[in-house]
Amino acid sequence: MKISASTYSFGNMLYSGEISQLDCIRKAKDIGFDAIEFVDILAPEGTSKEEYAKRLSDECKHLNMPVSSFTFGADLLNGSEGNIHHEIERVKKMVDIAVILGAKVIRHDATTGDGRSFDSILPFLADTCHEITIYAASKGVRTTVENHGFFCQDSDRMEKLYNAVNHENFGLLLDMGNFLCADEAPEKAFGRLAPYAFYAHAKDFHMKSAMLPDPGEGFFKTRSGNYLRGAIVGHGDVPVLHCIKALKNARYDGYISIEFEGMEENMKALTIGMNNLRRYIKEA
Template sequence: MKIAVSTYSFNRLLIEKKVNQLELISLAKEMGFDGIEIVEIQPHDGSNQVDYAKQLKAELDRLEMPITNFTFGADFLTGSDGDLAQEIQRVKEQIDIANLLGAKSVRHDATAGVVGLSFEQALPIIVEGCLAVTEYAATKGIRTMIENHGFFSQDSIRVEQLYSAVNHPNFSLLVDMGNFLCVDEDPILAVGRLAPLAGYAHVKDFHVKSGSQANPGAGFFRTRGGNYLRGAIVGHGNVPVEQCLTSLKSAGYQGDIAIEFEGMEDNIPALKICLENLKNYLKA
C-alpha cells in the first residue's frame, strides 16, 4: 500500500503560483510520500495537455515517483453542452492522457446533477457514459472509477447503485471518507458499505459545525443538509479516519491511498502533519 498525496492538496500554492504542477512531483517525494495523484493537467508553461503530460511522465520517471491515480472532471448530463457522445469522447481523450502519464487508474466524475431530474432518472445516462469509458480504458490497462463527489452522486447508496448498474470488472469506486459529510452521511456507515467495492481511497478530514448554529464564516461551506464544513488536517477534524481505515482493511482493501487536504492551513506544514498522523493510524 502506497501513501500518496493528491496534487489538489497543494492547491493554495498552485493558485498563488509559488509552485507548478511539475515541481510538485519532487516536492511530494522530498516530503516522504510514496506516490502522487495528479489532478487534471495544469500546464504552467503554455504547453498543450499532451506535451505537458509527457513532461510530467519524464519527471515521474526521473524521480522514480509512481503515479497512483489520475483524476479529472466529467459530467455525463451537462458536460460538452449536454452532448453525451461528445462528453464520452472527451473523457476517452483524458484516458489517453492517463496512459501517457503511466497511470493505471483514473477517477472521473459522474455528474453534478440537473435541477428537476432525480437520480433514478439520471442513472441510465450516467451508466452509459461510465460503461463506454471503462470499456475503452480497459483496452489500455487502465481501471476507471467514480468518487462519492459532487453532491448529486455522493451518497453511498447512490454510488453503490451506479457501481452495480455499470457492472463491469474494470469499473470500481474511489472511496473518499470525508466527502460523505458533504451530504450529511456518517462516514463510518458509508465507508463500511462501499469498502468492498473500493479501487482507490482518499484520506480526508473536515471540521464540522451544525447548521443550527451561526455561520462560522470564511473557510466553511454548506453541506446539502445545511451543516458547515471546513477542510482539516488529517486527525484534527471530525472524520473518524482511523475507523474508516479499519473498515477498508477489514474488507480486504490493499490498494493505494492518497491524502487529499483542502484546509486553510499552509499546505506544506499541514501535509507533513497529515502524513505523520496517517502513518500512525496505519500502524495501529
C-alpha cells in the same frame, strides 16, 4: 497500503502560481509520500496537455515516484458545452493522457444532476460509465467514480451506480470526508462501499452543526446546511481510523491519497497529515 499526495493538496501554492505540478512531485517526495496523484493537467501556456503529461511522467520516473491516479472532472449527464457525445470523447482523451502519465487508475465525475431523480437517470449514467470503462480497459486503465459533487455522493447512490455499470474494470473512489457533504456518516459509508473500492482519499473536515451560527470564512455548507472546513488529516471530525479499518476489513491494499483543502500552510499540513495517516494505517 501506500500513501499518495494529490496535487490538489498543494492548492494554496499551486493555484496561486507559486509552484507548478512539476514542482509538486519533488515536494511530495521530500515530505516522504510514496506516490503522486495528478488532478487534471495544468499545462503552461503554449504546451499541450499531452506534452506536459510526458514531462510529468519523466519527472516521476526520475524521482522514483509512481503515479497513483489521474483525477479530472466530468459531467456525463449535462455534457461538455451542452454536448454529451463531446463529453464522452473528452473523457476518453483524458484516459489517453493517463496512459502517458503512467496512471493505472482514473477518476472521472458522474454528474451534478439536472433536476431529475437519481434513479431516473441511473440507466443513462451506467451506460455511459460502461462505455468509458470498456475504452479504458483496452488501454490498461481502470476507471472510478468518486462520492463527489453532492448529487452522486451518498453511499446508496454509489452502490447503485457500481452495480448498474457491472464491469470488472469499473470501481469506486471513496473519499473519507466527502460523505459528510451529503450528511452521511463516513464510517458507515465505508463499511458499505469498501468492497468496491479501487482507490481512496484521506480527507478531513472541521464540522459545525447548522444549529450553530455561521462560522464565517473558510466554511461551506453541506447539502442539509451543516458547516464544513478543510482540516489536516487527523485534526478534524472525520473518523479516518475507522474508515481505514473498513478498508482493511474489505482487504483493500491500494493507495490512500491525501486530499487536503484546509487553510493551513500546505507543506506543514501535508507533513502532519501524512505522519498521522501512516500511524493510523499501522493501528488499524
